[in-house]
Amino acid sequence: MKILVTGGLGYIGSHTVVELQNQGFEVVIIDNLSNASIEVLDGIEAITGKKPIFEKIDLREKQKVQDFFKKHGDVEGVIHFAASKAVGESVEKPLLYYENNIATLVYLLQELQKKESSSFIFSSSCTVYGQADQLPVSEDAPVKPAESPYGNTKQIGEEIISDVCRVTPQIKSIALRYFNPIGAHPSIEIGELPKGVPQNLVPFITQTGIGLRKQLAVFGADYPTADGTCIRDYIHVVDLAKAHVVALQRSLNDRNEGNFEVFNLGTGKGSSVLEVIQSFERVSGVKLNYEVVERRPGDVIRAYADTKKANEILGWKAETTLDEAIKSAWDWEQKIRN
Numbered sequence: 293m294k295i296l297v298t299g300g301l302g303y304i305g306s307h308t309v310v311e312l313q314n315q316g317f318e319v320v321i322i323d324n325l326s327n328a329s330i331e332v333l334d335g336i337e338a339i340t341g342k343k344p345i346f347e348k349i350d351l352r353e354k355q356k357v358q359d360f361f362k363k364h365g366d367v368e369g370v371i372h373f374a375a376s377k378a379v380g381e382s383v384e385k386p387l388l389y390y391e392n393n394i395a396t397l398v399y400l401l402q403e404l405q406k407k408e409s410s411s412f413i414f415s416s417s418c419t420v421y422g423q424a425d426q427l428p429v430s431e432d433a434p435v436k437p438a439e440s441p442y443g444n445t446k447q448i449g450e451e452i453i454s455d456v457c458r459v460t461p462q463i464k465s466i467a468l469r470y471f472n473p474i475g476a477h478p479s480i481e482i483g484e485l486p487k488g489v490p491q492n493l494v495p496f497i498t499q500t501g502i503g504l505r506k507q508l509a510v511f512g513a514d515y516p517t518a519d520g521t522c523i524r525d526y527i528h529v530v531d532l533a534k535a536h537v538v539a540l541q542r543s544l545n546d547r548n549e550g551n552f553e554v555f556n557l558g559t560g561k562g563s564s565v566l567e568v569i570q571s572f573e574r575v576s577g578v579k580l581n582y583e584v585v586e587r588r589p590g591d592v593i594r595a596y597a598d599t600k601k602a603n604e605i606l607g608w609k610a611e612t613t614l615d616e617a618i619k620s621a622w623d624w625e626q627k628i629r630n
């Protein structure tokens with residue numbers, strides 16, 4: 293069965309392609325290589341023994357998207373990762389984000405509407421909840437006004453899919469709201485490859501640990517939490533990737549309730565920034581140079597997932613511990629810098 297993975301050379305995309313191939317799916321990747329490298333294909337092949345089909349396409353080129361579906365008429369499911377994800381950049385360049393994340397979604401759904409049946413799995417984010425009133429955050433927590441154009445594209449994206457599914461019963465869709473993905477594949481053939489200065493905590497920690505950055509800035513230690521730093525739900529990227537395969541299988545087998553569903557993907561456990569630093573120091577044996585600085589605007593205090601719906605309905609559960617996940621990120625960092 294042929295599955296299209298957009299953004300399949302990116303961080304979460306590549307790990308998902310590995311899990312799909314391990315489960316016997318035939319994968320076609322679309323990527324414009326704007327934030328990914330072609331060598332990732334070799335990493336995927338090294339792990340799975342198989343190179344996926346690759347089409348270098350920019351999804352903003354509508355004609356090319358149409359041509360792709362003519363050529364690959366046998367695609368039965370789409371996992372849509374391709375998107376821009378830098379919060380700060382989205383504030384500076386909102387239209388770039390609306391074009392990259394929304395126009396492309398529309399073009400893909402237009403093609404799926406032409407098919408007799410299809411599955412569509414969408415990369416969403418816990419950012420849609422903002423600072424949730426209740427923790428852990430369940431799927432029926434209200435969606436809060438977005439803090440950034442990036443966050444808005446995830447909310448609007450879900451609304452577009454929901455509207456399309458209402459009138460297109462042959463499209464079965466699932467939006468997966470990720471908490472904080474971290475780590476690398478245990479083979480360390482693939483992992484996170486942030487371009488420039490990393491915006492996210494774990495790549496910044498590992499780059500500081502290896503000496504690429506001088507010091508980690510901890511954004512605020514005066515929050516109302518046990519140690520004063522923010523709490524997040526860090527989920528290993530392989531656990532996350534596996535959830536995509538389970539969600540895809542659910543929708544391909546038509547087991548959805550209605551044709552648009554939403555699931556949180558997290559571990560259910562919250563860790564503070566200082567706990568992540570401690571975990572890094574424990575697994576690496578490296579003392580991390582860090583300093584507490586001002587809060588970062590837009591950060592929520594606490595976010596961790598209620599995993600009940602994903603556990604019960606998808607039959608999926610995150611299995612990797614924080615230490616194991618951080619260790620894999622560290623192993624990866626050491627590999628790519630040597």
Ligand code: UD1
Nearest residue numbers: 379417419491492493496509510511522524565588590591
């Ligand atoms: C961020 C985005 C989120 C997006 C996700 C994509 C914000 C507010 N949220 O999540 O919308 O879906 O990235 O990857 O930007 N931290 C430091 N120092 C650093 C980096 C981070 O102290 O150099 C802290 C942050 O304050 C936060 C935690 O580490 O408490 C995690 O930060 P990060 O990895 O950027 O993820 P989120 O902010 O949760």
